[in-house]
Amino acid sequence: MNAPAVTGPAWDLSQEYESVGDPALENDLKALTELLDQIEGLNGHLGDDGDVPTAQSIAKLSEEATRLLSNVSTYTHCLLSVDSQDDAAQKLGGRLQNFSKRCGDLFEPLSQFIDDASEGIIEDYLSDPDVAPSAFLVRHSRARRHENLTLDEESLVNGLSQDGIHAWGRLYDQLAGSLQCEVQRGNEVETMGLAQAAGLMTSADDTLRQNAWRGINAAWEAHEEACAASLNSIAGWRLEMCKQRSRHQPVHFLDAPVHMNRISRETLDTLIAVAEEAKPLAQKAALLQARAYGKDGFGPWDLRAPAPVLESGGENAIEFNDAVAVISESYGSVDGAMSDFVRMMIDNRWVEGTVGPRKAPGAYCTGFAKSRTPRVYSTYTGGQSDVITLAHELGHALHSWVMRDLPDSQTSYGMSLAETASTFGETLVRDNLLARATTNQQKLDILWEEMSAFTAFLLNIPTRFEFEKKFYEARAERPLRPEELKDMMSSAWESWYGASLAEADPLFWANKLHFYISGLSFYNFPYLFGYLFSLGVYAQRASEGGGFYERYVALLRDTGRMTAEDLAEKHLGVNLKQPEFWKGTIDSLATRVDAFERLLDDIADV
Ligand SMILES: [Zn+2]
CATH class of the missing domain: 1.10.287 (Helix Hairpins)
Structure with a gap:
């Protein structure tokens, strides 16, 4: 096979470990084992009614242990992404599974202590300066403590769930993999x-x-009967758990997903109401996409369709260095520090972009917990979408980079805020590429991607949410038959896509993996939230002008220690429970739909 004409550089992981055989790596695992042994010893004393110093010691040891495990895991994952057949890395990955399981078991008593302790004990616990930074996580976790069952009941539920709710999820995965x-x-x-x-x-x-x-x-x-049995059982399990957890106050099936995303029910309701109002605009975008293909309606098979090809010849490949220059320039339009960051990532060789037969598909951003340095993984072949992907992942990298001096307990954020910096970076580059596009095809490629995202987030995601919510409400009465699930799904498609729809997807409940993730429910609205929130931040940039970068960094730094509502209030001065902020974002998208319509008119006139 000939090497492709355009490709990116290989990343350098040697700052962390030279190889799987590096003694530094074995030392880290040895230190990890010692930390876990210490925690195991201390856990025995935790039960003695609120032993705060023990809890504080465990918290510190757990943080250190997590950092070491994460560092070696990231390294292994990076190696396997570049070469899925890397034997040494495979074996190391297998060893790490045991460490992960041991961590999971050993960290459980502390999280139960945190949830069960009285308010006075928690204040005492947080008075240690090394533990104090975890205050948000502790308080956030305790917000749902009224749902806790007794220790024995929790451990019984956890044990049974492996061959209960999780088994239904696995059955679906096995079916999907073998069909x-x-x-x-x-x-x-x-x-x-x-x-x-x-x-x-x-x-x-x-x-x-x-x-x-x-x-x-x-x-x-x-296989609709098997799928329906699985879906009914997953939801049935969760509804029964809600009932069992309602001893002190009623627990709703949406409580867990909104809590996990660090938003309130009120914010979720506002978000869905705003999407409802934006339906005509989103349906217009879907109809325009259909029109670009010479059709009257948008079908479920059009969700991931590429831009139509206007002229033959194809696009010219963009050299990696040119892609970096475009991204650096786009990032730099916000602040010089942002373009410096892009250069630093390249100069440090923290970006992987080679092409290889054993590379994992896709792109991601990860980071090493010890050095707090990010890495971006991708396969770069010079397409415009590769440039956008790189801009997206570099946004994630910037997000972690500006948080690199924060305590570990403040560096993880919910899915609702996770895409803020990536979507921001992606949009910067897209706008720059659109401004310099000279041909209709180039313009169409960019605006098409924007319209695809817009209709996916504003029509398809709400379709999934509406179905799932109605399904849970109906499932509380009895399991649903496949025919009923089909009807429910078709009406959700019809209610969101309206006249733009060519045909509903009645089996979407069976063919969409997201409904079968046994570990979490409603894996849909966080996408809508993240999309509109990040574009809302982007829109603020246009209106605020000078000093924006400092405010942007301050916002990103708070993503791991605040609810989304508090973050928006503090840094954007907006109330996410009210529709105004969200509507402003939709307005900024309306101009993009108009631009797409004008472009299609121009193309038709040629
Ligand atoms: Zn992302």
């Missing part, structure tokens, strides 16, 4: 796995996309 489907391709019918068929849904060939979607759904329909 085959038939896809009509030209004159032939091909048999393939679901992942391969899903890949065809990103094809520019409208018929092929639709055929792939029909093939996938036919495969799922044959």
Whole structure:
């Protein structure tokens, strides 16, 4: 195989460890074992009714242990991403699983102590300057302490859940991994796995996309009883747990997901109401996307369609250095420090962009807990979307970089805020590329991506949310039959897509993995929140002008120690429980829909 014409550099991980055999790595694991032994010894004393000094010691030891485990895990994950067959890394990964499990078991008593202790004991616990930074996490966790069962009951539930709720999730995963489907391709019918068929849904060939979607759904329909049994059981388990946890006050099925995302029910309700109001605009965008393909309606198979190709010849590959220059320039339009950051990432060789046969697909940002340095993983081949992906991941990297001096307990944030810096960086670069685009195809490629995101977040995500909420409400009465689930799903599609819809996706409840994640429910609204919130921050940049960067960094630094509402109040002066901020974001998107419409008019006139 010839090397591709355009590619990116390899990253350098040697600042952490030279190799899997590096003695420094074994030393870290040895230190980790010692820390865990110490915690094990101390855990025995924690039960003696509120032993605060013991709890404080465990907290500090756990933080250190987490840092070491995370460092070695990140290293292993990085190696396996570049070479999935790396034998030494595979073996190391296997060893780390035991460490993870041991950490999980050993950290549990402290989290129960934190939830169960009286307010006075917690104040005492937080008075230690090394423990004090965890105040937000502690208080946030305690906000749901009224739901706790007794220790024995919690451990019984936890034990049974492995072959209960989690087994239903695994059954679905196994089904999804082994199902085959038939896809009509030209004159032939091909048999393939679901992942391969899903890949065809990103094809520019409208018929092929639709055929792939029909093939996938036919495969799922044959297993609709198994899927319905799984979905009914997962929801049934959660509803029963809500009932059991309602001893002190009623527990709703949305309490856990909003708490996890560090937002309130009120904010969620406002968010959905604003999406409801934005429906006509989002439906207009979906109709315009259909029009670009010469169709009257938007189908479920169009969700990941690429921009239509106007002219043959294809795009010119963008050299990696040129991509970095564009990103650095775009980031620099906010502040010089942001372009310096991009340069630093490249100069330190903290970005992976090579092409290789054993590389994992996709892109991500990670970081080493000991040195607090980020790494960006990608496969760079010179497409415009590669440039956008790089800009996105560098945004994540910037987010962690500006937090690098904060205590460990303040550096993790909920999914609702996780995409703030990445979407921000991505939008900066996209706007820059759009401004310098000279051909209609270039403009279409960029605006198409924006419209795809807009319709996915404002129509498809609410469709999933509406279905899931209605399903939980109905499931509280009895399990639903596959036919009922199909009807419920179709009406959710119709209510959100309205006239823009070519055809509903009645089996979306069966073919969408997100509904079967046994560890968390409502894996949908955080996407909508994150999208609108980050674009809202971006819109503030346009209106605020000078001094924005300092405020932006201050906001990012607080993402690990505040609720989303408090963060928005403090740094943006807005109330997320009220619709104004969200509506402002929608208004900024309306101008982009208009630009897309004008471009389609221009293209039609040619
Ligand atoms: Zn991201």
